[in-house]
Amino acid sequence: MDERNQGFGRAETPTRRGDASGSLARSPPPTTRGNRRATMSPIYLTEGIVIPDADLYWRFSRSSGPGGQGVNTTDSRxxxxxxxxxxxxLPPHLRQRAIENLRKRxxxxxxxxxxSEHRSQLRNRRTALERMEALLQKAIAPPPPKRKPTKPTRGSVRRRLKEKKRRSDIKKLRRNTED
Structure with missing residues (x-):
């Protein structure tokens, strides 16, 4: 074992900040599934609705794709x-609406x-937060108003019939008149 790390666990290592505080860098505690919980920022859905960071669960793994020599050593996905x-x-009515809209996902x-688009885990985390925010905002949005059934206007009916007549005349010219 390295002398500098004697007495420290695997998740605890002394940091070098240039001061003599001797503070420890600790990784977040594992969740029940063994995944590490990462803190970012909460998701703001609307003015009064915020999903706290404690409700978000992060999981990191190795990503395929670009990365060069570091692709097999960093958990960027x-x-x-x-x-x-x-x-x-979420209030019960919004939660129910979101569940109905996202039931397939x-x-x-x-x-x-x-x-896993970016080489950097931080950029991937930011992208994941943005996607989750957009997904939830779309899921809790109220449905669009129903369309009022209306009759076609006189002008649109006249234009449709005029175009129909023109096409009919064109097709009449294609007929064989030798009968």
């Missing part, structure tokens, strides 16, 4: 999950967004 069925951050009551 990000999965962001949100337990939609069990959250208290849900697995076990949770909605998951996976991102």
């Amino acid at each position: 990000v999965e962001l999950s949100f337990n939609l069925a069990g959250t208290t951050a 849900m697995a076990g009551g949770a909605v998951t967004v996976a991102v």
Whole structure:
């Protein structure tokens, strides 16, 4: 074992900041599934509705694609999950609307967004947050107003019939008149 790290666990290593504070850099505690919980920022859906960071679950893994020599050493792929069925951050009517709109994307009551577009885990995390925010905002949005059934205007009927007559005349010219 390295002398500098003696007495520290794997998740605790002394930091070098140039001061003698001897502070420790600790990784976040594992969740029940062994995944690390990462703190970013909460998701702001509307003015009064905020999904706290505690309701978001992050999972990191190795990503395929660009990365050069570091592709096999960094966990740049990000999965962001949100337990939609069990959250208290959304009012019941919005939660029900979101569940109905996202039922095909849900697995076990949770909605998951996976991102592995960028080489950087931080950029992938930001992209995942943006996608989750857009997905939830679209899911809780009220349905559009129903269309009022209306009759076609006189002008549109006249134009349609005029075009129909013109096409009919064109097709009449194609007929064989030798009968």
